[in-house]
Amino acid sequence: MFCNQCEQTAGGKACTVKGVCGKTPEADLLQDLLIYNLAGLSEAYLLAQPKGYDASDVDFFIMEGMFATLTNVNFDPERIKAYLEETSALTEKIENTYQVKSSFDKIPAASMDELINLAKEYEIDPKFKEVWGEDIFSLKLCVLYGLKGIAAYAYHAHKLGVWDQEVYRKFKQLLVDVYKEKGDLEAWVKRALEVGELNLKVMELLDKANTQAFGHPVPTKVPLGTKAGKAILVSGHDLEDLYELLRQTEGRGIYIYTHGEMLPAHGYPELKKFPHLYGNYGTAWQNQQKEFVNFPGPIVMTTNCLMPPKEEYKDRVFTLGPVGFSGITHIKGKNFSAVIEKALSMPGFTEDNPGKEVMVGFARNAVLSVADKVIELVKAGKIKHFFLVGGCDGAKPGRNYYTRFVEIVPQDAVILTLACGKYRFYDKDLGDIEGIPRLLDIGQCNDAYSAIQIALALSQAFGVGVNELPLSLVVSWYEQKAVAILLTLLYLGIKNIFLGPSLPAFLSENVVSFLAENYNIRLISEPEKDLSLMLKA
Numbered sequence: 001m002f003c004n005q006c007e008q009t010a011g012g013k014a015c016t017v018k019g020v021c022g023k024t025p026e027a028d029l030l031q032d033l034l035i036y037n038l039a040g041l042s043e044a045y046l047l048a049q050p051k052g053y054d055a056s057d058v059d060f061f062i063m064e065g066m067f068a069t070l071t072n073v074n075f076d077p078e079r080i081k082a083y084l085e086e087t088s089a090l091t092e093k094i095e096n097t098y099q100v101k102s103s104f105d106k107i108p109a110a111s112m113d114e115l116i117n118l119a120k121e122y123e124i125d126p127k128f129k130e131v132w133g134e135d136i137f138s139l140k141l142c143v144l145y146g147l148k149g150i151a152a153y154a155y156h157a158h159k160l161g162v163w164d165q166e167v168y169r170k171f172k173q174l175l176v177d178v179y180k181e182k183g184d185l186e187a188w189v190k191r192a193l194e195v196g197e198l199n200l201k202v203m204e205l206l207d208k209a210n211t212q213a214f215g216h217p218v219p220t221k222v223p224l225g226t227k228a229g230k231a232i233l234v235s236g237h238d239l240e241d242l243y244e245l246l247r248q249t250e251g252r253g254i255y256i257y258t259h260g261e262m263l264p265a266h267g268y269p270e271l272k273k274f275p276h277l278y279g280n281y282g283t284a285w286q287n288q289q290k291e292f293v294n295f296p297g298p299i300v301m302t303t304n305c306l307m308p309p310k311e312e313y314k315d316r317v318f319t320l321g322p323v324g325f326s327g328i329t330h331i332k333g334k335n336f337s338a339v340i341e342k343a344l345s346m347p348g349f350t351e352d353n354p355g356k357e358v359m360v361g362f363a364r365n366a367v368l369s370v371a372d373k374v375i376e377l378v379k380a381g382k383i384k385h386f387f388l389v390g391g392c393d394g395a396k397p398g399r400n401y402y403t404r405f406v407e408i409v410p411q412d413a414v415i416l417t418l419a420c421g422k423y424r425f426y427d428k429d430l431g432d433i434e435g436i437p438r439l440l441d442i443g444q445c446n447d448a449y450s451a452i453q454i455a456l457a458l459s460q461a462f463g464v465g466v467n468e469l470p471l472s473l474v475v476s477w478y479e480q481k482a483v484a485i486l487l488t489l490l491y492l493g494i495k496n497i498f499l500g501p502s503l504p505a506f507l508s509e510n511v512v513s514f515l516a517e518n519y520n521i522r523l524i525s526e527p528e529k530d531l532s533l534m535l536k537a
């Protein structure tokens with residue numbers, strides 16, 4: 001196996017024996033074969049399109065299939081095999097109906113062992129460095145991983161009825177190009193930026209889908225303690241899944257707790273209206289094996305980040321959509337009765353255990369509604385700097401950087417945060433500046449769209465470019481959605497990003513130099529040193 005798509009990759013280079021995330025070589029090989037097969041399906045689709053073919057359900061299937069290959073999503077070879085078989089069947093159907101022929105090899109129906117053997121031929125691994133050159137290999141991986149991130153966001157938006165055929169067309173073309181186009185460096189840099197542009201569009205679609213369905217987030221206090229009663233824990237990013245679960249548990253005497261990236265859900269009016277959406281349990285994804293053990297109810301994983309479940313709680317984990325793990329119950333469709341039965345059969349929390357509270361809900365609408373006040377405070381010198389400290393969390397000790405960084409930020413600065421990286425400091429009381437909280441939680445990783453809108457609004461208000469604003473970006477990355485967001489920031493021409501805790505292993509030396517020269521991206525060092533650089537800039 002060869003996988004270097006996430007930040008925790010083995011030795012900072014690649015997982016080649018077993019995934020640090022727990023992915024087996026078999027699952028990894030099948031995932032790579034699935035991507036190849038999805039690229040074949042994409043090509044057949046693109047060839048049939050001028051003949052009138054248009055099938056948004058197939059686009060949705062492609063998004064879900066790609067999503068299944070992200071870090072910490074699907075570890076189950078049987079489920080990946082099923083995606084593979086459906087991909088082949090869809091390709092054949094398009095080819096026969098529209099008399100087109102994809103140039104990708106056909107992946108035959110075969111046993112698990114045969115498929116795993118076959119997959120070795122289709123893996124994108126370092127052998128291609130000789131064929132493509134090291135830098136093109138690196139940029140192709142950038143494009144592929146960015147596309148995976150886009151697929152996740154497009155999947156959520158599509159479930160809520162929002163998609164764009166042109167976005168899907170470009171997505172499929174870029175996926176085909178990864179396998180079929182050699183191109184030169186310039187062409188691949190251009191493609192990487194196109195991925196960033198496409199991701200911006202998809203994040204906009206998702207923002208529209210979420211706010212249309214659930215309203216604009218409003219500042220909301222979320223309890224971190226627990227309440228006596230039956231309980232269900234929901235993790236991941238999919239708001240629609242949470243909504244369905246809330247609907248189906250209404251009046252059943254069960255409290256719903258969010259976990260990980262589901263925390264910002266509490267700010268959405270159409271979700272918070274359910275009185276049994278109680279609070280948030282646990283912290284960032286990498287602590288789940290410790291924290292899930294003590295949760296006295298079922299746990300629903302709507303998306304990443306799933307870690308291999310421990311025996312102690314394995315029987316009460318349920319997966320949805322693209323998520324999968326051998327031996328874990330997968331819920332097809334929207335029927336949560338198995339989860340509800342499990343919750344009712346378990347003790348739940350036996351007593352109230354009040355804890356701290358945190359604030360969520362500072363997405364673009366809430367922040368921009370106080371924009372005049374913020375601008376006034378900046379002009380009066382009461383707010384001197386903005387920091388966006390966000391991104392994904394992970395298990396490495398180097399990630400303490402982000403906690404320390406937030407601790408030493410000067411009192412006249414406001415910190416915007418998003419995604420699961422905020423768990424490093426989300427419960428710190430940083431006070432306010434004349435009523436504007438100093439710590440504003442914009443939301444999940446996909447709400448980077450909101451952060452971008454806030455930055456653009458500030459740059460308009462002050463009549464300067466985003467790079468000239470007193471705004472510093474301190475970004476932590478972990479998996480492929482972060483790759484897509486980073487490419488979006490580059491597409492927007494945003495410079496001076498401090499990236500950590502390490503640089504992506506899939507970037508070649510030349511690509512790293514290119515990023516440093518053109519975008520002044522740098523690796524985080526010491527919080528004190530970086531902060532003084534940011535304040536001087």
Ligand code: FSO
Pocket residue numbers: 260261285304305391392393419420421444445446478479480481482
């Ligand atoms: Fe985190 Fe996981 Fe949201 Fe990621 S829970 S790490 S970038 O899946 O998507 O921030």
Ligand code: SF4
Pocket residue numbers: 003004005006007008009010014015018019020021022023028070071072
């Ligand atoms: Fe390794 Fe990350 Fe790939 Fe898992 S997803 S196999 S940890 S590089």
